Amino acid sequence: MRKNSKLLEQVLADCLQYFPPFRLMIETAATKSKYNIALWENMVCADFGIEWHRVSVNWGLIKDKTDLIESVCHELVHAFQYENGLETDHGKEFANWCAFFTLQHDINILSSDVLAEDFYLACEAFVKV
């Protein structure tokens, strides 16, 4: 996809609706990272004691708007994990988010290193609630 900062801001606003309010500001950016379609970073300006999230996307790897939504939601989960003192990884807690997004919103935020078993169990638990 061609770089489109406006679309990214709009998609971010849409994706934020799926999360409880964030404490820190969220900045969007473009990245040329070769391997990641998107990235979450914890940004700190020590001089001013300011902290914020940066969600960046690799426009070269984003195919379409669906890809963009999935990627932003995925990175926002990491922002959520960080704000809530959780590991910013793709473990069991992340698998819960995968189940939530897949079953509730038809959004695929899965990462290749999410264990199939974790995802399956999370989906099962989610359906039972």
Ligand SMILES: [Zn+2]
């Ligand atoms: Zn991730």
